[in-house]
Amino acid sequence: MAGRAAEQIVADVIELGWPVGQVLGSETELLQRYGVSRAVLREAIRLVEHQHVARMRRGTGGGLVIDEPDVDAVIGPAVIYLLRVGATLDEIFETRIVLEEIVAEVASQRVGEADNAAIRDTLKRESAGTISNFRLLHSQLAAMSANPILELFVETFGRIANFHFDDTAALPSEVDDDVRRDHNGIARAILTNNPGLAREGMRRHLNAEADFLRRQPATVQHLDPAVALAGALGAKRGEALARQIFTEIVNSGATPGTFIGSEATLMAKHEASRAVVREAIRILEYHRIALTRRGPGGGLFVTEPDASALTDIISIYLRRRGVKTRHIGELRTGLELAIVERAAAALRGGGGDAEVIERALRAEAEQSMALAFGHSEDFHSVLGRLTGNRALQLLHHVTIRLGWQFFSQIAAADPRAGALFNSLPTSVRPAHQGIADAMLAGDTELAVMRMRAHMTATAPHIS
Structure with missing residues (x-):
């Protein structure tokens, strides 16, 4: 209620x-x-x-x-989920690369004279050594994309990556030179409206940054919950207690079904009032960290990771920012191409089970598309899991779920849009089968080509 x-x-x-x-x-x-x-x-x-x-x-x-609502309201829940599933720095960086390649391409197509001046000013300040935030150019490019969802995710994953390495004072001076050189090349490609060169420059730059950070002694692959969640759940007593309990869950490696405690034992253990404990429990339940079981043998138990709360918070944030379905579609297209390429590579390398693709196609045929997605049994969700990248899978899942939310609302409000929306399965299923056939045959290029055609064909319905 x-x-x-x-x-x-x-x-x-x-x-x-x-x-x-x-x-x-x-x-x-x-x-x-x-x-x-x-x-x-x-x-x-x-x-x-x-x-x-x-x-x-x-x-x-x-x-x-x-x-x-601000970006901090998104970053905290995103960190919570990534901690639950054990995402690594490598996975975060791969996701950043996918995102920022899309941003570089889109920004190079939308850059205007005002943007030109702002970018040149940033590069000038970097060259003069009067700027300490080397993420500023990345944030500017995301803003230039004029896509609130791209801007949000670039900021979110950029900040999360920073949690893995915070010893910036230890960086040698030559790193600054490398960053400035890369930034100048990326900016030049964007200002000359060269999307291919902009993408390639961004990919090389972020790959070099990831390689450098991996070699640093202070870099960690797995986040420390106490550091990453400092202040993320708020400062009230209930929020602080929720953060403390969550940190204990992560650090202990507690699996779903693990008993945390009854209300009475939590009150005694943490020397907290019933009201504070109940507020903490409600926050833990909201983020799908733990659930309360009633009756004999009941209490608070660890539950399976679930991105539902994060999706709700992102949806609220983006609605405030005026997100449109075309913004979601813009990210979705680039994301699906990256997903199918990585999923196909996993299958070729023996890191994926081809049978899961066949099961997904059967699930879509035997159930409605929405029901299959609700159970994470649909074709696109399965491809996301095949990548083996939990951060990329999160981005993919949230983007698809946001799309379903927005598209179903449009379909409910407009009978014509509803008819188009309801007719999608007749064209989507053959497209999914074609992509799957190419992947199972080991032809990544054909799979990517067919995915691009599939996303282009569905774009009129989601823009």
């Missing part, structure tokens, strides 16, 4: 046009509006506060105040 009330609060904020600072209502007014108990409303408010949608302000003129 609290989750549904929180969803309604978010929907109301979006319908109002997201007027940051406006009071949505007092607690009494909200109780009447949403028709829930005080306990349910307060839990819903904790959720929207956690999502950075709104916050409760006490005192005269107080109430639920509409807030501004």
